[in-house]
Amino acid sequence: MGGRNPVTWLGTPSFPKAAHDALGDTQLRRNLRKATTTIRGKRASAVAELADWERLRAAGAAIKDDVLANLDTYLVRLEEAVTARGGVVHWARDAEEANRIVLDLVRAEGADEVVKVKSMATAEIGLNEALEAGGVRAVETDLAELIVQLGDDRPSHILVPAIHRNRAEIRDVFRRRMAEPPASDEPGDLAEAARRHLRRKFLATKVAISGANFAVADTGSVVVVESEGNGRMCLTLPETLITVMGLEKIVPSWPDLEVFLQLLPRSSTAERMNPYTSVWSGVTPGDGPRRFHLVLLDNGRTATLADRVGRQALRCIRCSACLNVCPVYERTGGQAYGSVYPGPIGAILAPQLVDDPHDEQAASLPYASSLCGACYEVCPVRINIPEVLTHLRGKVVEAKGKRTPEAVAMAAAAWMFADARRYEVAQKAGSLSRFLARDGRISHLPWPGSKWTSSRDVPAVPKESFRAWWRRNRG
């Protein structure tokens, strides 16, 4: 037990450095701009169709807050309901424990290959790598996951992990790795190639692994929301189904889904409803898998729950709307965040799951935002992402101590602002900068000001501040 939480990728540099590489990739920038621009407009119209959208958002947030506030009760209730309907519930404190549980279950079935439905929880714990190490091949069946897997790539988006690839790049990956390559780079041909590539796997594989979008505590019903039908294939054809679920994915009762089945599709793919949603409760004789295992995953969630401000991140239903509207994400792409959870939600979720204030990379994530608030505006469960970002920045500052150059500068500024007379003296000193200026502007400053003047001029501070003018004229 213990060890490093694989939710962030070992060896990824801190955000500004990772962003540097991404920003230099013009193809990536074009791909992201195109995809995010498309989806933003569509989401806005899908949401505008529902006059009660804001009330749905409020209800979604309230239901999730109730779940979090009573999580112990709901977890036990879910366990009872799943067990009563023939499922087996497992509990995993961390990634390592969850991976071991799944590997043991797969081995018990005598399988050396499993099919997988796209799942953030299993990506978070590095399940595929753990299975591989244990001699089990995991075949991703979601189209975007397949593109990432066949391209030996990393995901860059929650909903569409291969969003950083355009159609031509996807065609090239498929040509390299498929027995029957796609006819062209038309999306229809690419989808057709994926269908042929996976068809036999679906029909022959005995064990499937999925995540869960929701689980209903009262009835033990588990819900998977998808588009392609690969989810349905995995959830109904194999003999054994193993579902790994973050323990916050619960909703109390069936009618609660009436809120989330409206919020999620319109926020994520901007559809009125996604093509397929599957709901199952334990095992149904004669219909679907004969064995069902549900693995409830902690892996940093209870630590997140303990933070009064940060816990709202656990409301997240993984829709990706915040990524799609984020101006930072649009420029850097998802891989710069160094985690399976990129974008604004990743910037608040990954550091909390890592739960190590001294992890440099994780500590850089809450700063990967201009605090513009576009994420909060679209979040279907009203996670106040800017609030959590500034809260987590506070924790980072606390962990770094008072001796960093930044902390010293901030303390000096605070001391100066604490007294209007000191402030006025500083203003006068600052106005000397006008002697550095040409035509009222300064184009070169020493570090750290050079981080500004690398791309922008600074106005010269005028000779007379407003307060000095006021004192002279009105005082």
Add this chain to the structure above:
Amino acid sequence: MDDARGEILARVRAALADRPAPAAVVRDYERSRSVPDPVGLLVERVADYKAIVHRVAEAEVPERIAERLAARGVTTMAVPADVPGPWRAPGVTWLPDEPPLALAELDGVGGVLTGCAAAIAETGTIVLDAGAAQGRRMLSLVPDYHLCVVRADQVAVSVPEALARLEPVRPLTFISGPSATSDIELDRVEGVHGPRTLEVLVSE
């Protein structure tokens, strides 16, 4: 194995030591909505997602099934054993799922014919619950063509209205159009692993 369950529950209780008391859930959103023509809305919305949809008189259903299958040139159709007899149009080989069809057989048929448990007009969704005239889940999944008959009285306008009609402990499948993906450049294209053609007859 040491007690992961006990430890996680203890962690949860410790994390909630501040005893958060969130505001009550207010359900002031619209649970039902009335529209002048729910069937018309369903037809419009199902078509929006590139499914083929027809509005037909109830008495004409068998005739229209035959017509659609002939138009498509389908010769073998899988079918739940309990679909109404008249739905099995002549000129087609019907393979009832009793005893259960082997997966390979199902993969080889020209299509599948089912009824449904409910439909949601606003979202263009049909819901199957493995009940009457629907069969097990894989039946409507493996064949490449799914012909589905929806009765007007099964049509709910909104998502909440539809969920209220459904039994969550039955295996449920919500279907909105044919299989599709948004995974390439976040733009939707139809036709991946599920049936690539969905045809719906709404009878009234």
Add this chain to the structure above:
Amino acid sequence: MTGPRVALFATCITDTVYPETAKAVLRLLERLGCEVDFPLAQTCCGQMHFNTGYHDHARPLAQAYAEVFAGYDYVVAPSGSCAGMVREIHPGLAGTGPAVERTYELSEFLVDVLGVTDVGAYFPHRVTYHPTCHSLRMLGVGDRPLALLRAVRGLELVELPQAEQCCGFGGTFALKNAETSTAMLADKMRCVQDTGAQVLTAGDNSCLMHIGGGLSRLRTGVRTVHLAEVLASTEEEPWAAATR
């Protein structure tokens, strides 16, 4: 009849770097009948400290704000960002009170409190407006600035494409993630230039300093002018381009 007693919260950046904006607010509010004071004990709302994670340094600044501005009918700030800091963040740092509750961003104050959209301004230039993020999303000022601009005589208002996208300033974000900030700025500048506007206006000097710094570096000739200066400009006392 005497008008409301209004305290001008200039904000540290405007007080120090853009005094003309504060003078413009003063002129404008006095023209509209307000009695304006500038309490000299004011300094900074603490936003830079708070947003960078130095919450303990922001707290005393929030407390000082509450004391300095307690005795006025209204507090008006020419900044959506600083007004947003006061209204949304100060309560969590130092509790709420009259100063917090009576703080308004300039366009809110004009439209909601004074009930005017035509402030008698004259500004004969082609202008585009950037809705700064905190005005837009934290305060929800909505169309108020546009309504004010539309009523300005001589002003040709042109729509800014992708107006609601952040310019990339974000306080210390512009330094900590300078390259990402610059990439956002580049897109914003392209949109500004596409409008053919001579002047870019906004309700926040911080964002204008960022966009203006980029436009100046590229020698585009587009001027950045705070909304207050546009609205203060009249035929008798027109805006003077030399101030920025």
